[in-house]
Amino acid sequence: MKRADGKIAQLYRWAKNRRDDRGSAIVIVIIAMAMIGILATTMLWMAYMNYMIKVADVRNKNSFYTAEEVVEQIMSGLRRESAEAVGVAYRDVLANWDNLESEEARSNVFMTTYLDTLVEKLKHPSYGPSYYDRSILAGYVDGYVDDTSGFTSLNVDFDAWKWGNALTEPEGRAEMEIVNNNSIILKNIYVSCTDAEDRVSIVRTDICLDVPKLIFENAGSIDGLYQYSLIGNEGIEVQVPGVVRMEGSIYAGTDSAGHGGYQIGGSTAGTTVNMENALRVVSKGDIAVTGPSSALNVRDVMGQDNRVYARNINLYSAAASIDSKVYVANDLTLDGVGSKVALTKEYYGYGYSASNGLTGEPTINSAASSAIIINGRDSTVDMSSVTRLLLAGRSYIGQDVTSAQAAYNKTQIEAGLLPPRTPVMMGESIAVKGGQVAYLVPAECIGTLKGESEIGQNPINADKESTDIKDFKDEYGADFKEVDFDREVYRLGGKRLSDFGVTDMNHIRKVYAPYQGGSLLYYYLVMDQKRAAEYFVQYYDFHANREEIDTYFGRYLSGGFKLGDFSNPTNQYTILGNSLVSSALTDSGVTLLTTSVDQTTLFPPATPGEGGTGTPGEGTAPAAPVDPNAYTETGINAEEVINNRDEASVPGECETIKREYKGLNYNLTENAPPALADPDIDPVEAAKHYVFNSVIKEAEVEKYLDDNGWNHVSYMTSSDKWAYLAKNDVTLSSLSVPSAITGHTCKASDLRLLVCFGDVTVDCDFTGLIIAKGKITVTGANNIRLDGTNLGNVLEAKSQYWVDDGTPDGSGDLHTPIDMFVNGGGSMLNGAAAPSVDDAGNLVLDYSELVRYMNWIKK
Incomplete structure (x- = not known):
């Protein structure tokens, strides 16, 4: 037992000695504290060094930005000057637009005016336009006083500023140089600033003011053509018995003799055209609907500003229903028997003329005076839904009794065999046949x-x-x-x-x-015009005369003439002359509206000695008879109404619409006026400018066809939709071309674009766009539709002669139909239009790009 106990005790002592590590903990703690101390010391040192670097950087920046701030304020001032010069130059171009016949001419005027304006502003008063005045630039800096103080609040070295360099260096003269007529360079701008701690910052630079690159082109854009189905440069004529459904906008021009426009019916009776999705119906000539039983119906385009433009609108035993804004340069005339017109939305008869042909006054141009004329029996006019009405002209009595006589006399006058025949101005803006008897000398x-x-x-x-x-x-x-x-x-x-x-x-x-x-x-x-209006009211106030006039009204306007309510605040009516219209408040159903005549001035003058001097207008209205049923010969028969605007403001509005119409007849855009002469003044010059050559690269395409000896070219797609370019007249149903892509025969039903240098006859249904230099005649189509998607596809189709192996095919730059279009490679969306402006009419430009540094050096 003792031996065992002893051995156990020995093992216990041995194990106890192995676990005795109490001294190692102290060592570990000491090592960890040393490492933490080293790390903390390192981090503190890094933070200190970073702080010192940032302090130095801030000091350097403070020193640098002291000079740069001065230069930036100078740049801001020059940008303001640039903006003002742009405004002056742009307004100068707009004011002379009609006299500047090309984009190049407009750009040159803009560039010259812009540079001249800046030079005039910045030039030195003593040294002339080759040197700028440094005091003007210094004036843009905050705290600048004048030359005598010699400093600004930013402690600029003013002597160095005026020297244009360090005082120890050669003088930097204040030169102002125009480079390539597209920029101005202000040289030797030197700014030296000393801060409160005597640190010096220096900026040496030149400043360049560029001419903005603006495009003043009116060229037609392919973007605007997608809404059109027919563009006839010399007119559109529809001769189809029955109903034609026509979708999309149309343009109907005139030939060199002024014939053409938009003609419906005539030799073919019973033609009805229903126009849908027509944002623009534009006729350079008249819109003429000729019956019997012919009609034009222009449907509303929901949510869009659809418009109809024409020189005249003439109905002869026909009808028209136009749910659109209507702009007429001359007259709306109803002739024949049973003509009817219903108008909604807005009507603008914007031809304004005050000439009456008296000695010393301008020659009468009755075609520039808008009125509504009723010459046909049993006519009907319904304008009760029109909310805005402008009739800026008066009717005239012509000297030609028949249309045949008018045509004959015109040729005789043009040949110098007859003197010009001057019409007689009446006082009515709405006139009924027979009313001219009032203007016969008693x-x-x-x-x-x-x-x-x-x-x-x-x-x-x-x-x-x-x-x-x-x-x-x-x-x-x-x-x-x-x-x-x-x-x-x-x-x-x-x-x-x-x-x-x-x-x-x-x-x-x-x-x-x-x-x-x-x-x-x-x-x-x-x-x-004022006397004529007064005279007619005086004439109408005599009851016997009124009865005669009302009889004519009943004969020629048996269906009535209905206007909206003048007193309704939502209706804005301006009629400058008198107007005979229907009225439920009179026995005859007719009333005379007058907007400019005070009827109390129209009674006979009082006899001298009886309270008057014999002056016209002094008298009073006839006394009421003792017998209330007794007949009186005169009375107030006209109804006085108040126009929405006074006559003085009308010519300006009329001129605006006239410019829009002129633009549409140039390139189908009404946003900017074209640079061409007034066709009424210079028809030879005007003949050089027309829609076809504003849309199609006419000379280039003709050369392309002539050089290759081709009369026509086809452009195919893989879907068999195709385009066709023709030099001569085209009849649609005769087109039949095999496709080199699919092998199928492409016919008129697959055609989506036709560009023709002659006349086009549409004798079958068509979908797409037709552009003709001549006239488009519709003879057999019952449906004409838009197809913007496939039109876009065929515009990119390759010519039948094009091969993709680098071999010349003779097409030059006309591989695809879109290459034929003016501005076809781009669009108005890409900038080929008049410069954009903000709501206030200011040009939208980035002046930080126009005014820039050159040769920048900082110290």
Whole structure:
């Protein structure tokens, strides 16, 4: 037992000795603390060094930015000057747009005006335009005082600034150089600043002010053509018995003689055209719908600003329903029998003319005076849904009795065989046939001798002018008056012609008309627009005259003339002349609207000695008769209404619309005016500018065809949709071309684009776009549709002569149809348009790019 116990004790002591590690913990703690101390010391040292670096960097930046801040303020000032110069130059271009006939001319004017404006602003007053004035640049810096103080608040070395260099270096002269006519360089700008701790910062640089690269081009864009289905440079004629559904916008131009426009019906009776999705219906000539039973219906385009533009709208025994804004340069005329027109939205007759042909006044251009004329029996006009109405002109009485006579006289006048035939201005903006009798000289004023009638007729047999009237003049001299201007006229309520400014024969127009183998002579009154309006109201206020006029109204407007409510604030009506319209408030169903005549001034003058002086307008309205049922001869028969705008503001609005219409007839865009002469003034010059050559690269494409001896070229796609370019006339149904891609025969039903240098006959249904230099005649199509998707595809189709092996194919740059289009390679979206402006009309430009540093050195 002792031995065992001893051995156990020995093992216990041995194990105890192995576990005795109490001293190692102290060593580990000491080592860990040493390592932590070393790490902390390292981190503190790094933080300290980083701090010292940042302090040095801040000091350096403070020193540098002191000089740079001065230069940046100079740059800001120059950018303001650049913006002002851009505005001056841009307005100069717009003001002279019509006289600048190309984009190059407009760009040159813009560039010259921009540079001249800057040079004038910055030039040195003593040294001229080759040197800039450093004091102007210094004036852009905050704290600048003047030369005498010699410093700014930023402690600029002013002597070095004026020297343009360090004072120990050669002088840097303040040179201003125009480089390549597209930029101005201000040289030797030297800024040296010393801060509060005597640290110096220096910036040496030149500054360049570039001319903005603006595009003033009006060229047609392929983007704008997707909405069109027919573009006929010399007109569009629809001769289809039955209904034609026409989708998309159209353009109908005119030929060199002014013939063309948009013609519906005529030789083919019963033609009805229903236009859908037509954002623009543009006719350079007239829109003429000729019956019997022909009609034009323009449907509304929901959510879009759809518009119709025309020189005239003429209906002859036909109908029109136009749910669109309508802009007419001259007249809306209803002729024949049973013509009807229904208009909604807005109507603008924007032809404004105040000429009456009197001596010393401009020649009358009745085609530039918008009115609504009712010449046909049983007509109907419904404008009750029109919310905005402008009639800026008056109707005129022509000297040609028939259209055949008018055509004959026109050729005789152009040949110099007849003098120009001057029409007679009436006082009405809405006129009904028969109303012109009001402007005949009263019969009792024709041929008077000492106040007594000797002739007393109007009209008279034309022979009497050379017999009876001549004999009276020869025998009685001044006692005989061919027209007596001072005779009181019973049917004018006792007033005289002289009361309306008709005081001599210059105010009389003689019109000769054939009659039973001879001719009749009519004497018409010539007055200015205000007097003519007053005269007609005076004439209409005599009840017998009114009954006569209302009878004509009932004969020619049996369906009525309905306007909206003038008093409705949502309706904005401006009618400058008088208007005969339907009224449920009068016995005859007719009323005369006047917007410019105070009827209280139209009664006979009071007799001298009876409270008056004999001055016209002094009298009072006729006293009411004792018997309320008794008949009175005169009264207030016209209804006075108030125009939405005064006449002084109308010419400006009319001119704006006129420029839009001119632009559409140039390149199908109304956003900017084209650079061409007014066709009414210079038709030769205007003939050089037309839609076809604004859309198609005419000369280039013609050369392409002529050089290769081709009359036509096809452009195919893998879907058999194709495009066709033709030099001569095309009849649609005759087109049949095998596809080199699919082997199928492509026919008119697959055609999506036709560009033709001649006339096009559409004798079958068509989907796509037709552009013709000549006239488009629709003879057999019942459906004309848009297809923007496939049109876009065929625009990229390759020519039938194109081969992808590098071999020349003769097509030059005309591999695809899109290459034929002016601006086809780009679009208005890519900048080929007038410069963009903000809501205030200011150009949107990045002036930080236009005004930039050159040769920058910092110290």
